[in-house]
Amino acid sequence: MPGLERRFQRTLATDHELSDFLKSVERRAFKRTAFAVRDDEAALDIVQDSMIRLAEKYADRPAAELPLLFQRILSNATMDWFRRQRVRNAVVQNFSQFETEAEGGEFDLLETLQLAEDSVGTESAADSVGRVQILIQIEQEVSQLPQRQREAFLLRYWEELDVAETAAVMGCSEGSVKTHCSRAVHALAKALKAKGITP
């Protein structure tokens, strides 16, 4: 994101800058939305709506503001989708995984990282063949995170927003963002370690 910001530092976003910005975020936006709604078609619709909303309402804003605005629009559009689904189905979504306390047990994050460090540069050809499978498993674990944790994690570390920006997009405090991120990272590291994967 710092790179992005530098690229879009000038005052008003031109068509070219808007296009470049959308191109730089569209894939991550799609994946992030697909993680949330678990439906590729719906995710595509949500991303498209968000792009149009950004273009209609904020195209005259400075280019540097586009990343945060777009993430905010995308999050709102995703929440709107959930609300519509709830009304349409008249069934409350199962958000039991919305907030789960981090399970107890001794889990050593340092150990996980150390294993990862040890494995740097030792990936064999056979490993690289299975790398796609590992990436898929990592993606699955991310998709299984509780929604708020996943949202915080992806905004903070994938979209590279800072804590304050992530809090603004999620509509929560910075402390909550830190807590969500920490729990998400621990949960992912633990789950991946259980599968023999060191991120």
Place this chain on the structure above:
Amino acid sequence: MSGIRSSDAGATRPPNPDALEARIALRIARALSERSDELPHDITERLRVARMRAVERARELRKFSAAPAPQLQRGGAFVMSGPPSWWLRLASLAPLALLVVGLLFIQSSYVDQQVRAAAEIDAAILTDELPPQAYSDPGFAEYLRSPHSVE
């Protein structure tokens, strides 16, 4: 991610838990980025089309907002350009003026109707067989208030 050096992990100082978390998180994020680079063609195409639509929409809106004020031409009688002239402002007030005139007309006709109705009653009373003095007669007034008078 690129700024993270693996050799840092081997440092002797105790690792900062936040830094550890961040490093693992960034590794996972990098894995996600790798996966997102391998999206199916139909999805990337739809994203491309969505992006183009959004940019096109922004372009349209910019053109619209940058366009000069609309020209008003009425049968070639006069042409107005630039910022809205007093003719245009006057024309925009016409519906409001019409509304006010209409309301005044309705009120006036309502008052006329009331006056006409009162006049008819007066005329009926005055042309009736009963002389007007009867209304000043206390007995007749009592008769009018009695239940029989209703029948």
